[in-house]
Amino acid sequence: MVAGLTLVAVLSGCTVSASANRTVSPSGFEDVVADALEREVGQRPLVDCGTDPIDLVEGDTVHCEIGAEGDTTVYDSVVEVRDVDGTDYAVHVQVDEQPKS
Known part of the structure; x- marks a missing residue:
């Protein structure tokens, strides 16, 4: 697994919530992380x-939980949202070295 990865990604389909923060669907965020x-x-x-x-x-x-097709091993990860600029943002993904399961 990868320990510490940064990627700038363009977000599509973001919305504005009642809290006035832009949001993205979990599936859209998962795609960026993947x-x-x-x-x-x-x-x-x-x-x-x-x-x-x-x-x-x-x-x-x-x-986020990270796994592989056909493998039941699951790793925890911490994904930090960075460089937010409108609908553009970057993510920094830190995957644990040891599996959860």
Whole structure:
């Protein structure tokens, strides 16, 4: 797994929530995380970041589970939202070295 990956990604389909923060759907955020990890390791991982919309706030962190197709091993990761500029943002993904399961 990858320990510490930064990728700038363009977000599509973001919305503005009642809290006035732009948000992205969990599936959209998962795609950005999966794209970043796939570029680094050459294999697209399975990513689960939960079911709640993700706030695009500089420095916010999201815990996502990372796995591989056909493998029950799951790793925790911390994804930091960075460089928020409208609908553009970057993510920094830190995957744990030891699996959760």
